[in-house]
Structure formats: C-alpha cells, structure tokens
Amino acid sequence: MHQPSLFQSFFLGGFECSTHRRGDGRRLDLLAATGHDRWAAHDYATLQQHGIRSARDGLRWHLIERTPGRYDWSSFLPMLRTAQEQGTQIIWDLCHYGWPDDIDVWRPEFVERFARFAAAAARLVREETGATAYYSPINEISYWAWAGGDQGHFNPMGLGRGAELKVQLVRASIAAIEAIRAVDPAARFVQVDPAIHVCASSDRPGPQREAENYRQVQFEAWDMLCGKAWPGLGGKPEYLDIVGVNYYSDNQWYHGGCTIPVGHADYRPFQGILAELHQRYGRPLLIAETGAEGDARGQWLRYVAEQVGLAMQRNVPIEGICLYPILDYPGWDDERHCPTGLLGFADAEGRREVHAGLADELRLQRTRFGLLEPQSHAAAVI
Template sequence: MAQRPGIFPTFFISGFECSTFLWKDKQRRNLVVETQHDRHVQEDYNLLRSLGIDVAREGIPWPLVDHQGSYDFSGIDPMLDAMRQTQITPIWDLCHYGYPDDLDPFSEAFVDRFARYCRAAAEYVIPRLLGPHFFTPINEITFFSFCGGEWGWVAPYQNTRDDRYRLRLALCRAAIAGVKAIREVEPQARMVHIDPLVQVVAPRDRPDQIEAAQHETYVDTFLAWDILCGKEHPEFGGSPDILDIVGANHYSFGQMEYREQGPHQALPPNDDRIKPLCELINWVWERYHRPMIIGETSGLEAGRDEWLRDVMDEALAAVNAGIDLHGICLFPAVDMPDWHSGKWLNNGIYDLVKEGDNLKRVPCEAYIAELRRWQQELNRVMTLDADPLSDPVDLQDVIDAAQRLQKVPDRNWH
C-alpha cells in the first residue's frame, strides 16, 4: 500500500440506493424515484462534492433501459451531466436486484443478455466521462440469492435453499460474462464486487446448529467471491482479475444468530459473540489478497456518528495490519426507505423530510462532523481541487494516520 497510490480519488466514498426489483406484490420498485434522486441528482452530487467525497456508487437500471435487447440510456443523462459538473467518479451498479421482465435468471439467455447489456452500458458511459472507470456488474450476488432464491421477497420468487444456491450460480455466471464484455470496451475498467460481510453463530442452547452456522459464515458468505475469483466452479471463467476489487458491506445486522427458516436474527449490540470488523476484513484479505473497500456501511438515527467512529477505528487497524483497504463507502448519501414498511431508515448522510411533494435533503450534522474530523485526521481535502482526479489519495497518508492515531510501531509494508 505504501508503494502505490490509492485506487480511488478519495478514501471516503458514498452512493445512492438504486434498487429496481419486482417486489413481493409483483410491482416494480424504483428506489431512485422513491428517494427523488432522479429529481435532485445535481443537488445530491453537489452535496457530495461539498463533503469532499469524490466517488459515488450509482445505478443503471437494467430493467428500465433494456427493452428486449434494445437500449435506452437517456434516463441516466442527468446523472452523467452532474458527474461531469462535479467531477465525481461513479462506480456503476449494472444490476441492483432488478432484471427485465421477459428474462428467466436460470436460463442461458440471461447470461447472454446481461453480457450484451453490460457491453452497451460501457459503450454509453465510458466516452461521456473521464476515467478511470469502475463497475459493479451485479450488486450483492449473495444477498440477491437469499432475497429472490430463498425468502421470496423479490423476483424470481424462489423459496428453498437449493433455489438460493442455483440463483447464486446463475448470477455469478452472468457477472463473469458481464466483466468480460465491459473489458472488451475498456480493457482497463475496474470491477468492484459487492457483498455483505457476515458472521453467523448458533443459538447458545442449540449446539446442534454450530456446524450449520459455521457453514453460513465460512462457506456461504464467500461462495460468490470464490466463484468470481476462480476458486470454485472454475469452468465459469472466474479469475483474480475478474474479482478485482472486493467490496465488503458492514452493517450492525451483519452478525447474526442462526435460524433454520427465514433471515437469521441480528445479535444485540453488546453480545459477546460479535467479532471486530478488522477481524472480519482479515478473513476476506487472507482468502483473496485483492484490493478491498468497505462497500457499504452506516449507522442508524442518532448512532450514525458513533458507528462511523467505530468503523474508522477498525479500518485503521486493518490498514495497519497490512490489509490493502482503499476506501469506505458511507451508504447511502441520502436516506432510503425500509423495503417492507416504507419508513425512512435515517441512515444517510442526509435525511429526507417531506415538504409537499418534495423530499428535502437535511444534513445529519453529527455524522458530517465526524466525517470531517476523520478527513482532517487522514489529511484529506475538505474542498476538492479543480481536478481531483489529478491528485489521487496517497495511502501512505492513511497508513501514517493509522500509526499516529493508534500509536503502534512501524511495520514492514508490502
């Protein structure tokens, strides 16, 4: 890490909820519309710029742009305009839980159609923005396979663990094909494969479930990344270069107690079975030795600033241990609704407050103050230069800050 610059222009990243799934009621959801990011896109990007955040996860809605193999990308033109004006670098999510109505994700046509769409998306956005160019072909393959393959929350509405496994294999095949198609357009394009980083433990009174819980933690959590990397199902064409950058999501509900049916139960905050984030990140690092980011993280309501403080402490410990960590994505930039209840989660950098038919962006001041404190500690810019891409983050600054803040001895950096 000390011998090369960071991959991204800034260490802190953000992003916007962009799911376009068919929900349990068989109706298409569009979270970009529900959060009014489509109406406030210029404002939203100006807000990120004002915070010194120069990288954002953003979505291209596959089911809305792909009409039986013909494409209309005009809906993302306002985003491209805002990115050019603010000089913010996108990480494009090309499939955020949604796919076209006429496709069966278990079919060969799904893989082929996704690859053609990925190529078309790359051909559209790459000439319109300065590089480097980043893509997430399929967001959260593992979580998608639970939602659509076992719990029946979203299409394709399957409901068994076997279906969950089959859907994950199908999504991995499509993602690998998508990476290859994008790199036919731009060989230097970088991939960021996002999935939750979780730990599952057995109930204290159910030692018979220890093995199943460990399988969820040490096997199931990593299967999609293993396939993309070529460790599992090498016939799909995965490789370390396909996996590229690993984005590990970290939320309070990511450490859970095993349940035989439905989602596992989140551990309470003071449970002694919770493992430090640095330890979880190290599991990923030791398995792949690929560059990493924390792909999503946020606290809730009044706990957002404390959550960021804890995540940063753990992230600096990871950096200090030699883990190749290149950024932390504070997700979302603006609030998002709970999919089930519709209530605002109050987990964004900015809350959303209804004023007539408008959702006003209201800053979470404590969260922003904590972000600025860490930017100062890491010698990060508070106001971006005219061309931030010309001055990428120097990860030696992050390492120096980690050593200074944690008062640990120097290490032999790789």
C-alpha cells in the same frame, strides 16, 4: 500502512438504486423514490461540500432496455454527464436486483442480454468520459441468491433455489466483465457482497459446525468468481478485481438465533473480518456499504472507521468507506421513512437536510484519515 489510490476520496457516498419487484409484484425504483434521479446535480454537489468526491450510483436496466436490444439512455445520461461536469467519481451498479420484464432470469438469455447491456453501457461511459470506469456488475450476488432465490422475499421469488440463482448471477457477472473489457480494457470492477459472522451461542451451546458452515457460505460467490469454487463456471482471479464489503450492525448473529451486539464477547471485531478477506483473496477491499439508522449513525461510523484504521495498520489494503445509503429512503416493504443518510429527503428545490451527528463524525474521521486522501484529482475517474 496501506496508502489508498483508487478513489478520489477515502469516504464515498452510496445512492440506493434497487429496482427489484416485491412479492406483490410492485417494482421499486429507489433512485426515483429518493429523488436522486431528479436532483443528482444537487446531491453530488452537496456530497462534495462534505469532502465526498466518489460515490456508488446505478443504472436502471429495466428503463434503459424496454425493448430487447434497444437502449434508451435518457434515465442515465443526465446523471453520467452531471457527475462528469462536477468531477464526481462513480462506481456504476449495472444490476441492482432488477431486470427488464421480458427476461426470464433463470434462462441462458439472461446472461446473454446482461452482457450486451453491460457492453453498451461501457461504450457510452467511455465515449462520454474517456476515463477509467468503475462498475459493480451485479450487486450482492450472495444476498440476492438468499433473499430472491431461497426465501422468496423479492424477485425472482424463488424458494429453495438459492444455489441455482447464485450460479446464474455469477455467470452473468463474468459475461458482463468480459463484454465490458472488450470495449474498455482498463475498466475496474467491484464485486459487492455482505461480510458476516455466525456462531453458536456461548450461553446456549449449539452446533458449532453448522454455524461455521453457514458462515462459510458468505465466500461462495467470490470463490466462484475467482475460480476457487465451481471452476467450470469459468471464474478467474482477475474477475475478483476489488472486493466490495457490505457491513452493518446486524451482520453478526447466532446460528438460528438473535443478532450479536457490538461489544459482546461473541462479537468478532470488524478488523478481523477484513483481515480474513484479504488473506483469502489478496485483493484490494472497499467497504462498499455501511451505515445505521437514526441517532446511531455517527456512532456506527466511528466504530467502522476505527476498525478500518486498525486493519490498515496491519497492511490490509482498504481503499475507502462508502456511507450507504447516503440519502434517507422509503422502506422496501412498507415505505416507512428510513433515516439512514447523511442527507434527508429533498424539498421542492432539491435541498436536503443534513444529519448533524453523522456530518460531525464524518468530519472527524476525514481529519483522521486525511493523510490518506489522494493529493491530486486532476485525472478524475468517472
């Protein structure tokens, strides 16, 4: 059975850090909307009370580089130092759907500017911490290409340009990795994208080949990064360091139809999806995002954890499960209260209500995976 070794705790917490612009032009800032930028110290400390000593968090590029080539770290440095002081290990998202307003994402300058920003951020992290750093260069390349490049749901509001945006984001991720490694050769990278399953309905027989072709699209960005596809982009196996798998209850559906519910005959067990990813890439896996809303939170964690445990028994190298988002948040489009987190909205002192059902299930699963928890945290990784 695989023994995880990369993160300080098997269960991680993910702080929603999207900074994209909606179709109406409004820029979102979820770190501010959830109050995490203000209450990071409280949040990290609370997670540690629940045995979570590693997390995903993010930099807000649009705040840091308002003027080309000039970096204002005031929105990031307090979070970085707080994590360092408290011994919380962070995977830092460098670009979570947003970028500075003066950049055209379709132009070569986007790649060049992002690489310089990534190097500057890595230099700061190295100087502040001196420890091995973990980064997610560009969050969800495939999903962003679909939502922002094909469907126009958010920036860059593209229609039918998903493949073009995907290639551009892969270029930017590769450039950022090279720039960071020039500063910090020991840095590690998590390449995060959704894992999905798509099939034709067994009740209404449909085009199996079309469904399978759609399912295969989930691998394109990872394939480009490691050089399996579009080798002219410069992909190499080392760019696919850690595969970050995002998985929710609606990640399986019928081609052109509805979601496949868990337990249905057509629902593919998550352990099989994980085994396929490992067989395809041979890299460590992190469940980089998973969660549910409302009272389903605990039950969903139980399902995911059970499937992860079964996959690990088959020697699939899974390094952890990240509860994401770990905080309740206002919905991207309608600002509704999305009750997804272990923790709720902060009060005036930064205190957050704990969701009892998810906390209980997390406690149970931490006990189950307890023997897999790292035994020493002396060399904290920030």
